[in-house]
Amino acid sequence: MQTLTFKRGVHPPDGKALTKDVPIKVILPKENSELFFPMSQHIGAPAQPIVQVGDYVKVGQKIAEAGGFVSSPIFASVSGEVVAVNRPVLVPSGTMSPAIVIKNDGLMAESETMVARDYTQMTNEEILAAVKEGGVVGMGGAGFPTQVKLAPPPGTKIDYILVNAAECEPFLTCDYRLMLEETDKLVEGLKIVLKLHPEAKGVIGIEDNKPEAIEKLTKACEGIENITVQPLKAKFPQGSEKHLIKAITGREVLSGALPATAGCIVDNVDTIIGIYNAVALGRPVMRKVMTVTGGAPANPGNYQIRVGMTYADLLEQIGGFKVEPAKMIAGGPMMGIAMYTTEVATTKTSSAFLCFTPEEAKIPEESNCIRCGKCVEHCPMGLMPIVLNGFAIRGDGEGFVKNHGLDCIACGSCSYICPAKRQLAQSIKSTIAIERGKMAKK
Amino acid sequence: MDNKNITISATPHIRSGESIQSIMRDVIIALLPATVMGIVYFGIPALTLIAISIATAVISEALYQKATKQKVTITDLSAVVTGLLLAMNLPASAPWWVPVVGSAFAIVVAKQLFGGLGQNFVNPALAGRAFLMASYPSIMADFGATVPADAVSTATPLALLKAGNTADLPSLTDALIGNIGGTLGETCAIALILGGIYLIWKQVISWRMPVTYIAVVFVLSALIGRNGVRMPVYELLIGGLMLGAFFMATDYATSPLTPCGQFIYAAGCGILTVLIRTFGGYPEGVSYSILIMNLCVPLIERYTKPTIFGALPKEKKEAKKA
Numbered sequence: 001m002q003t004l005t006f007k008r009g010v011h012p013p014d015g016k017a018l019t020k021d022v023p024i025k026v027i028l029p030k031e032n033s034e035l036f037f038p039m040s041q042h043i044g045a046p047a048q049p050i051v052q053v054g055d056y057v058k059v060g061q062k063i064a065e066a067g068g069f070v071s072s073p074i075f076a077s078v079s080g081e082v083v084a085v086n087r088p089v090l091v092p093s094g095t096m097s098p099a100i101v102i103k104n105d106g107l108m109a110e111s112e113t114m115v116a117r118d119y120t121q122m123t124n125e126e127i128l129a130a131v132k133e134g135g136v137v138g139m140g141g142a143g144f145p146t147q148v149k150l151a152p153p154p155g156t157k158i159d160y161i162l163v164n165a166a167e168c169e170p171f172l173t174c175d176y177r178l179m180l181e182e183t184d185k186l187v188e189g190l191k192i193v194l195k196l197h198p199e200a201k202g203v204i205g206i207e208d209n210k211p212e213a214i215e216k217l218t219k220a221c222e223g224i225e226n227i228t229v230q231p232l233k234a235k236f237p238q239g240s241e242k243h244l245i246k247a248i249t250g251r252e253v254l255s256g257a258l259p260a261t262a263g264c265i266v267d268n269v270d271t272i273i274g275i276y277n278a279v280a281l282g283r284p285v286m287r288k289v290m291t292v293t294g295g296a297p298a299n300p301g302n303y304q305i306r307v308g309m310t311y312a313d314l315l316e317q318i319g320g321f322k323v324e325p326a327k328m329i330a331g332g333p334m335m336g337i338a339m340y341t342t343e344v345a346t347t348k349t350s351s352a353f354l355c356f357t358p359e360e361a362k363i364p365e366e367s368n369c370i371r372c373g374k375c376v377e378h379c380p381m382g383l384m385p386i387v388l389n390g391f392a393i394r395g396d397g398e399g400f401v402k403n404h405g406l407d408c409i410a411c412g413s414c415s416y417i418c419p420a421k422r423q424l425a426q427s428i429k430s431t432i433a434i435e436r437g438k439m440a441k442k
Numbered sequence: 443m444d445n446k447n448i449t450i451s452a453t454p455h456i457r458s459g460e461s462i463q464s465i466m467r468d469v470i471i472a473l474l475p476a477t478v479m480g481i482v483y484f485g486i487p488a489l490t491l492i493a494i495s496i497a498t499a500v501i502s503e504a505l506y507q508k509a510t511k512q513k514v515t516i517t518d519l520s521a522v523v524t525g526l527l528l529a530m531n532l533p534a535s536a537p538w539w540v541p542v543v544g545s546a547f548a549i550v551v552a553k554q555l556f557g558g559l560g561q562n563f564v565n566p567a568l569a570g571r572a573f574l575m576a577s578y579p580s581i582m583a584d585f586g587a588t589v590p591a592d593a594v595s596t597a598t599p600l601a602l603l604k605a606g607n608t609a610d611l612p613s614l615t616d617a618l619i620g621n622i623g624g625t626l627g628e629t630c631a632i633a634l635i636l637g638g639i640y641l642i643w644k645q646v647i648s649w650r651m652p653v654t655y656i657a658v659v660f661v662l663s664a665l666i667g668r669n670g671v672r673m674p675v676y677e678l679l680i681g682g683l684m685l686g687a688f689f690m691a692t693d694y695a696t697s698p699l700t701p702c703g704q705f706i707y708a709a710g711c712g713i714l715t716v717l718i719r720t721f722g723g724y725p726e727g728v729s730y731s732i733l734i735m736n737l738c739v740p741l742i743e744r745y746t747k748p749t750i751f752g753a754l755p756k757e758k759k760e761a762k763k764a
Contacts, residue, residue, distance in 0.1 A: 010458070012456055012458070013456075170456065242751065242752065243751075246751075252751065252752050253752050254752045254753075254754055255750065255751075255752040255753060255754055256752075257752070324447070325448070326447060326448065326449050327448065327449045327450075327451075327455065328448060329455055333454060333455040333456040334453060334454045334455070334456070335453050335454070336453065336455065337453075338449065338450045338451055338452075338455065339448075339450075340448050340450055354455075356455070358447075361449050361455075363449065363451055364457055364461070367462060367515070367518070367559075368557075368558060368559045368560045368561070369560050370462055370465075370520075370559055370560040370694045370695060371560050371694045371695050371699060372465070372694045373694065373698075373699035373700070376699045376700060376701075376748065377648070377701065380751065381750055381751045381752075382748045382749055382750040382751045382753075383748075383750060384699065384700070384747065384748070386699060403747075404750045407750055407751070407752070410453070412453045412454030413454075415453075415454050415457070416454045416456065416457055416458055417458050417460075418457075418458075419458070419460045419461050419462050419464070419465055420461075420462055420560075421457060421461070423452065425452065425453060425454060426451075426452035426453075429452065429453075
């Protein structure tokens with residue numbers, strides 16, 4: 001099949017060799033350790049706690065209810081005693097969020113609410129409810145509540161269900177391992193979504209630097225009429241929702257619009273598996289597969305963790321660091337967030353923990369822009385980062401907005417490619433935050 | 443675990459290996475074949491001029507930056523490129539002080555006074571050349587004494603064409619390999635083309651500007667001709683066209699950032715080159731046409747902004763109109 005892609009973008013070295021052949025290993029939280037469940041692990045209203053201090057909770061038990069239409073419930077991933085319900089904790093995005101804290105008793109006693117069902121006998125309403133009650137959110141990083149995405153406003157015709165299996169972030173291999181190790185769950189999960197949208201075609205888009213995954217999924221999808229596997233060119237940001245849609249369907253989601261307006265629903269690999277777990281197995285989102293990688297960790301690999309355990313706990317159990325890290329990143333190297341501590345809880349959207357050695361973490365010195373135009377040539381959104389950088393430096397918000405600054409998807413391709421090592425993405429992102437703040441005030 | 447030596451920074455956390463220095467190094471590598479051929483044809487005087495020109499460019503950049511208390515940035519190699527390009531635009535017979543004056547003018551006046559690297563609005567080497575042409579026209583046009591020893595004629599092919607003397611023109615092969623009169627870096631078309639291909643391959647420059655420029659000169663020369671003679675292939679190989687199209691017009695600071703703008707800019711260079719060659723007072727029009735188009739860059743960029751991804755239909759239409 002022809003390999004598809006979008007216009008522009010960059011080709012960073014993929015760094016996946018470190019972990020791509022390391023099978024997923026299950027790491028359970030230490031006994032008596034505290035697990036943190038921030039109420040904001042998704043886009044939308046924070047969840048509302050429904051347990052109290054002193055309650056005993058079991059694995060899979062709901063501990064917080066969705067706080068609105070665009071929101072998602074939260075579930076205990078261990079059994080044990082609730083020791084706090086509103087303790088502010090640091091989340092990977094760098095902000096504080098009130099959290100429920102559970103002390104793990106190590107028994108992993110499972111809640112009786114988790115029962116397997118035959119999804120083929122379920123109505124669409126039942127499926128959507130199961131997705132919602134499974135706490136499924138966009139696990140590629142955005143954390144958008146999945147049940148909202150799966151039920152677009154009436155009148156919207158959905159032609160494509162796209163599985164975002166691009167995994168374009170360098171170093172990350174968690175989705176890749178899931179494709180290889182939980183192939184059937186992925187295909188079944190996609191079938192569930194297609195049951196909701198019977199007229200849509202299911203397409204699994206995978207970058208061509210993962211030939212084994214393409215092969216395995218192609219085989220698994222053989223004979224399924226409405227599912228195809230689509231190889232994509234390995235290029236960053238191929239996994240950006242809008243660019244995945246463009247590459248596979250040729251459709252362009254208009255500025256400021258949602259994918260549904262282009263007749264598409266896009267879900268990440270782990271989200272689809274989450275849908276399968278929630279609907280068919282009755283198991284809510286409690287675990288995540290994370291890639292721990294970079295030059296610093298002693299044992300780079302793919303680890304299935306329990307949501308809520310801290311990075312420190314995970315690290316301790318996998319042998320810690322072989323080199324003192326100079327930079328710790330929650331997420332991939334292009335869009336992940338640099339952290340200053342490992343005492344941070346993993347959430348539903350945690351996908352990687354990248355730790356750089358001092359050598360890898362070096363930040364090159366910024367120099368004059370030489371107007372090479374590479375940022376313009378590579379910006380996947382067709383923006384002119386050099387011009388936006390100018391507006392940002394001068395504090396000219398009006399010019400910034402007029403030149404489509406708010407359309408930036410913060411992929412960082414401009415900063416990556418810049419030979420003068422200018423902090424283009426940084427200046428553009430901060431100006432977006434300032435301008436959005438101004439708009440919200442109005 | 444808290445670590446005092448931890449770095450916190452904005453995304454992205456990895457950067458491409460390319461730097462200003464590596465780009466400039468590639469430009470120098472790309473210029474090497476033509477430089478070597480210049481030395482082969484014109485001998486030791488050519489080598490001396492190149493050395494003086496580069497040395498002056500680097501020293502004047504360092505002195506200016508020291509004097510104005512700025513960070514000295516000569517290690518980025520951009521001054522070396524300017525010095526080398528200026529030397530390639532000199533006749534081999536020029537006295538030693540000509541590259542000193544030219545390089546110092548290029549670096550101090552055309553580049554540093556406007557803010558240094560990336561801020562100049564005209565190509566420094568071409569500005570230096572234009573300054574020398576205006577100040578010392580006879581020296582800059584004196585190719586007689588220095589044509590390669592076995593070259594067919596003492597006048598440059600450009601001058602011959604201008605005068606309508608097609609009988610004495612050197613052969614096409616001589617023009618290709620550089621066995622003709624001209625400045626010390628412009629004669630060997632094949633070496634310059636090789637260098638240009640290297641730059642495109644290394645993605646230092648895009649094909650858009652050189653290909654458009656050369657194609658426009660080819661088509662217009664075929665249509666208009668000089669003194670009734672139409673020799674489009676010949677017109678491409680002589681004079682400064684290859685040097686200009688691959689190395690001068692593509693100067694980052696003075697060419698458009700927008701892909702669409704690059705086509706317009708290069709087409710403008712091509713049209714002006716042919717017009718000057720055919721109807722102007724000078725036999726050659728490459729440097730002036732590039733300098734003129736340099737000045738149009740801000741205007742071109744303004745009207746050739748790329749269409750954004752997901753542009754609303756209305757905006758798409760407007761973008762097309764502009």
